[in-house]
Amino acid sequence: MTHAPSPAPIQSELLNQATGGAIVHGYFTRQGGVSDGIYRGLNVGLGSNDNRERVQENRRRVASWFALPLERLATVHQVHSPDVVVVDADYDGSRPAADALVTATPGIALGVLAADCGPILFADPEMSVIGAAHAGWKGALTGVLENTIDAMEKLGARREAIVACLGPSISRRSYEVGPEFVDRFVSQNKAYDQYFTASPKAGHAMFDLPALTVDRLRAAGVRAESLGLCTYPDSERFFSYRRTTHRQEPDYGRQISAIAIREI
Structure with a gap:
């Protein structure tokens, strides 16, 4: 198996300042793994066609960065839903169909995968409750962000103490959509027109998913920021579904963003 440098994730200044080291997080790039070819x-991504042994080794490296065994890296089978699962000390490694996870249990890393969609990490440092959500356009529109916050509150978090950060995701300049896509949003809320600007292609628009995501987080009552990193143009650091589609490649990898409460 190919040797590669250990992964070195990107971090959120907001999350770091708020949590003071009691909660650790990372937005991992595609660097520091053992896959090759188009999955380099x-x-x-367990759902990719990459060699499963290499994918598991990559996941083990992510868990190790948190000083945890692979079995304590919790992820879900993402289906672009608004659904959230609670993870506790009895976590058995299952991957239920959902798009967000929350926990108040130390020693478990909550991870969400993305390759253009938005990975959002949440923390209430006062009550030691964390969350992770995968929000593409459908999840953001149907409430996965708000549902994650609600689920954290049920574990004891206080909304006003929660901080959240959107990691690397596709930006407005790389996200062209058709008129039916715009209609879907504006028919739900006319104010969503602000997230679309004219495209060079007649009848199309450029969609600002990161702005929608951060605005919905703030409207839900939490402090939120975006790393401001676009996955599409940066092939050295990020996988991108849309870039893969435009290049007519047969498949694509996924990067992970994860967060954990330190064990005392």
Whole structure:
């Protein structure tokens, strides 16, 4: 198996300042893994056609960065839903169909995968409750962000103490959509028109998913920021579904963003 440098994730200044080291997080790039070819690097996508042994090794490296065994890296089978699962000390490694996870249990890393969609990490440092959500356009529109916050509150979090950060995701300049896509949003809320600007292609628009995501987080009552990193143009650091589609490649990898409460 190919040797590669250990993964070195990107971090949120907001999360770091708020949590003071009691909660650790990372937005992992594709660097520091063992996959090769179109999956080169740290592909953690069990749903990809990459060699499963390499994917598991990549996931093990992510868990090790948190000083945890692979079995304590919790992820879900993402289906672009608004659904959230609670993870506790009895976590058995299952991957239920959902798009967000929350926990108040130390020593478990909650991870969400993405390759253009938005990975959002949440923390209430006062009550030691964390969350992770995968929000593409459908999840963001149907409430996965708000549902994650609600689920954290049920574990004891206080909304006003929660901080959240959107990691690397596709930006407005790389996200062209058709008129039916715009209609879907504006028919739900006319104010959503602000997230679309004219495209060079007649009848199309450029969609600002990161702005929608951060605005919905703030409207839900939490402090939120975005790393401001676009996955599409940066092939050295990020996998991108849309870039893969435009290049007519047969498949694509996924990067992971994860968060954990430190064990005392």
